Amino acid sequence: MANAYGIIFFFQLLSLTGASESGIVGGKDTKPHSKPYMASLQVRGHHTCGGILIREDFVLTVAHCENSEPVTVVLGAHDISKKEKSQQWIQVAKYHPHPKFITGKYDYDIMLLELKNNATLNKYVKTIGLSKKDGKVPANINCVVAGWGRTGADKPASKVLKETTEKTQFSAECKNIWQKYFSADRMICTKFDKKKGGVCQGDSGGPLICNSKPQGLTAFTYECDCNNPKYPHVFTKVNFFLPWIKKVMK
Known part of the structure; x- marks a missing residue:
């Protein structure tokens, strides 16, 4: 540097x-629902971060996406400006940032979000x-x-x-x-x-x-x-x- x-x-x-x-x-625009594991992390209805669904009850993202306000995970979305029928909105029950992550630093930047309810897996929502x-x-x-x-x-x-x-x-x-x-x-x-x-x-x-x-x-x-x-x-x-x-x- x-x-x-x-x-x-x-x-x-x-x-x-x-x-x-x-x-x-x-x-380019992704073919709608061709990435059914994608999650939009939202605060007060606004997208803040991405993530991926790796089990019905867990989303993987980065630790610097932790928010002091409640986060909702939106699954099955293509156009997040609309309430699509395919979408599932699930609250985060628990944040699991990596214990070695320090806010403002870059190392160990990973976090698991434990969901309050299991996602319903279908053609729009799948794990990766x-x-x-x-x-x-x-x-x-x-x-x-x-x-x-x-x-x-x-x-x-x-x-x-x-x-x-x-x-x-x-x-x-x-x-x-x-x-x-x-x-x-x-x-x-x-x-x-x-x-x-x-x-x-x-x-x-x-x-x-x-x-x-x-x-x-x-x-x-x-x-x-x-x-x-x-x-x-x-x-x-x-x-x-x-x-x-x-x-x-x-």
């Missing part, structure tokens, strides 16, 4: 954690399976990201679920740019091109799907310009946390 950015850059980075307004820059074990995510594979919300740093939110592709990158390249903020063990980063775009502020908690498995959860981007390809997008590496996930959901 160039010294020129210095402390200003650090404070900009810090403010990312609060910027959980979700959004995909560029990309996690990998069986901690495997390496190779570089240069195309993965899909999806989310609702902002379509650019200063653009309005998208009402419908959008998706695009980003390519995994070597950890050394991520470390080189993000330095102390990047943990090769617990994070994955991606390259993207400006035209196709990618995740934005912050699309937090939404999945990075590689070979049909959720390998990452959107964690942080460069705050001033999420669509600046010089700064890889960073995701919490799901595989690393499998033992913790199993323990919480037992």
Whole structure:
């Protein structure tokens, strides 16, 4: 990280954690209900973060999406501006942020939401399976990201679920740019091109799907310009946390 950015850059980075307004820059509208595991985390009817349904009673997201106000998980949605018949609205009973997560920091940014009621599984609402074990995510594979919300740093939110592709990158390249903020063990980063775009502020908690498995959860981007390809997008590496996930959901 160039010294020129210095402390200003650090404070900009810090403010990312609060910027959980979700959004995909560029990309395309997802085919309605083709990602039935997607969850919209909402506070007072407004989308704040993404997440994925991994069991009838648990949604996986990132820890910086924890909110002091009650959060409702909306499942089975395509257009979140409407009350679609396919939607299920379920309150969060309990937050399980990772015990090592510290607010305002980036490491261990993962959280399980325990739902008050089980989701009803149907063609609009389905769980997504996690990998069986901690495997390496190779570089240069195309993965899909999806989310609702902002379509650019200063653009309005998208009402419908959008998706695009980003390519995994070597950890050394991520470390080189993000330095102390990047943990090769617990994070994955991606390259993207400006035209196709990618995740934005912050699309937090939404999945990075590689070979049909959720390998990452959107964690942080460069705050001033999420669509600046010089700064890889960073995701919490799901595989690393499998033992913790199993323990919480037992």
